[in-house]
Amino acid sequence: MDQQRAEQAWGQGSFGQGSFDDLGRLLVDVTFCVVDLETTGGSPQKGSRITEIGAVLVRGGEVLGEFQTLVNPDESIPAFITVLTGITDQMVVQAPRIAEALPSFLEFARGSVLVAHNAPFDTGFLRHAAAELQIPWPRFEVLDTALLARRVLLAGEVRNCKLGTLAAHVGATTTPNHRALSDARATVDVLHHLFERLGPLGVHSLEEARAYTSTVTPAQRRKRHLADKVPNAAGVYLFRDRADDVLYVGTSADLRRRVRTYFTRSETRSRMGEMVMLAERIETVVCATALEARVRELRLIAHHRPPYNRRSKDPARTTWVKLTQEPWPRISLVPQVRDDGADYIGPFRSRAEAVEATHAVHDTFAIRQCTDRMGRTSRRSPCVLAEMDRCLSPCDGSADPEVYAIEVGRVRSALTADPVEVVDRIGDRMRDLAADERFEDAALWRDRLQALVRGADRTHRLRELTAEPEIVAAAPHADGWEMHVVRHGRLAAAGVLPRGTEYRGWLDVLLATAETVTPGPGPAPAALVEETEVIRRWLTGDGVRLVDGTWVTPLASAARHLPPPPRWP
Template sequence: MTSTAALPAPRWEEQRSFDELGRALRDVTFCVVDLETTGGSVGDGDRITEIGAVKVRGGEVLGEFQTLVNPHTAIPAFIAVLTGITNRMVADAPSIRSALPAFLEFAAGSVLVAHNARFDVGFLRHFAQEQDLVWPDFEVLDTVKLARHVVSRDEAPNHKLSSLARVFRASTTPNHRALEDARATVDVLHGLMERLGGLGVHTLEELQGYNARVASASRRKRHLADTLPHAPGVYLFRDERERVLYVGTSRDLRRRVRSYFTASEKRTRIGQMVQLAASVTGIECATPLEAEVRELRLIAEHKPPYNRRSRHPEKVTWLKLTREPWPRLSLVKRVLDDDADYVGPFSSRASAESSLAALHEVFPIRQCNERFGRKPSRSRCALAEMDRCLAPCDGSVDEQSYGAVVRQLQDTLLRRPDDVVDLVQARMSALAEQERFEEAAHHRDRLADFIRGSARTQRLAALTGCPEVVAARREDDGRWAVHVVRHGRLAAAGVIPSGADALTWVDSLRLTAETVLPALGPTPAATAEETERILRWLEAPGVRLVDVVGEWTCPVQGAARHVTLTTLAP
């Protein structure tokens, strides 16, 4: 356990002096903290393995704190790969009972800062409560929340610490070790302060309550919301040439659209969109779920420039197990009527390629793209020489033996991925013990991509295989919302009127619902995102199934059993 003083290292420029209300940022002591843990949830019994913190004031580092923590439980291989912290490293480290009081003493009197503070502070508070320690009345600042108001998607693809560290040219590269990540967070904090200082944010109170400003010209457009109803639905911002700029959804159209013209709107890009907007169209929907689905369909149709997500549902990749004399795996853009097995859709080709690599590690089927007859006579490839391919090309394997491997692969893809999970995890553990963390990380990422894709396929196919599912839920206003889903597509939505006969009304809704003719694959009638939205609603508390046509089932030993592994991959 170490706690060291540091020489002054100013990182952000002191603001010009003036009479200020509140506490000037240059006078506030911040304690920037980062934790490493055995997992992502303290509620699941996960423990702290490392604490790192940096105390700063006025852009100067006042001191640092770092200690490994013995979690008194095995560190999972995924975590060891991610952090580089192994069971051997923490064997002689202090327990949280001695480490936490030392940290609280170090942080006393400061404002706690963390990147995703809910995670770090949540763990610290939990173990303080477990030890009957009085939790100090810390003020907390979250650099993730602050960055969302300041750093646009044009500058960084997301607001992860690694992305922000590059934006603000942090002197320390985040590497999933507590002290290094805390140092990087200090640089991100100072970078955010520098940027906000130019916008008039000079006190802690202003920093905590910062909202992106809205130009007066935008405020004058509040009347664009006046004709919209207080009802759930979809809204479309349009420019002077009627081009759709942005599509959104809300439970209260008028209130939500009016918020775009006030200081409660924090997104920089959306502020730019509002300045271009000349009109707003509202589409009232019977239920919030119908509004969400309509939003997805309208975004795919209009591809608005200010919507970041869902604009290109057609740009997906599928993993295909071909049907030919010597089957192989390939990546394709669409599902064909060829009796092949498909997994996906994957949202990026990179994740599909990663899944393909995970499968090729386990199943030595051919990786070449050539078409073979039943009795090929070709020379062996390099993969065959390395025993990574059964080499049907030169007759090294017969159809029966090759077919047995293909059937095992098919079972892994569609029903039971345990063979891949067990083998890849064993390799990861072996590499982690040898401290070959970078190689192990490649295996971890491949496994996570495969599990995500396989679980998604099984989850989607379970619902889309049903010709019709009718479900209802009592809404907050006491009325029953009813949805008719056909092959994973929302075919009808409505709310049972007060006093109406429920069964008669539902039968009428089914009769007037959209006719859905399924196509091919796990998403035969809607985008994967639409079906997943519907699934989330169907699985929500209080939903009652009125009728199910067909069988809505998932494999008992399917990929969903392993989906928690994917939360530990970046």
């Protein structure tokens, strides 16, 4: 395909008049990096190495640049590879190694969409090399011309979808010859031809082109009309079936764009295809901000329990660790927090994790582990733990109430303030076990300690917001400032303050219309735990400013015992 035909296909021809340009990035505006590799074999996991990288940068049918380099694989090139590619050991001996070539290629391809023929092969080698060199792999979008050809070309039109066959079929200006740059140039011509073929099929954007390589059935595509009235706005969408029951809840910064992808996009989750076939109606809730949309999504999932929201968890199936309010307090596992004056930490991700945390507490403190109710005076036979001096033994009446109260105070401090005593004791135990080469036992105690610290830290983070009757925070927005009112950890109101609008009067109206929120019990927020955590993450984001209210993170907390987050070079 010549340059003029390419420009027509990308510009005022098939792609310039797309009626669904709201679906995403028009192909004419996207920069593609068409790449091809030559290697010493077929699998990087089995030791094969890259010997050549060739790439062509194109946009709107125009070639923006080319990249080509041989690569020294630091090993002899097999004879059959030399016969196939013509690349010899002598040719690569002075070539740069992959540690030098890969960063140069990534810089060349930066900001583009990667295109390759049989893309998993080329991207697999590149990603493997990046991992070996500890180079963070950019989140490239990838388009596979082989897969696209199988979807676009008619049955019997070509005998196979090999690059050589397709290049001859489309009249490519470059004949592929198993050299990287030549093959990349041929792939460019194949790509242009396929885009020409996609235009009459109503495929005009990158998102739709990638979608066309999917296994979406014709029946799913016919349901595309369900998204016709969905607005181009941020918010939440609900798929409903014939009985108007909610099948699935999701959120997007652009509802129309996101919803349409369910009928065209490459969807690897078979359950989503099944859900789309059951859907009869799509309901949307437009939201002022992305945070409001995320919160509404969580609330709707919790309320409707949609069968296809597999990632959501039942809020009722949570576990808290409780320090009871009894004459002789103890640790108990409970499903929810009550307003009973007791101390709680959690919720834990699972009951098993909560059990691990209690093991860490009981190993450090000598409070009772039995579950019987006890009065102030009790005369029973001491348990095994009491005989081992691992319990102060209130069961047989030998415990001093004041001594026991001091021990309970230490437990309360570890749960609600700083678990440093537990960290020190179990840390010593782990070091002793490791010194004895009992590494599995050391790992067991490590997991128990981490469970306690994570649970305590989660409680501390929740308490920071649940204790605040009102917080007003703002962040920059394209149209001004997005404002959120948070009361006792629950999002009470959200809006966008337009540029040039008087701040105080606008905020007074937002506060007056905000939801009235009653505090939750103890550390439990007046909302879903996940909602409060989402709000807290937003509050700690870049550019967020506190407008009204206070919000303080205590210095002495479990957070200081958590490992620091990973830092990328």
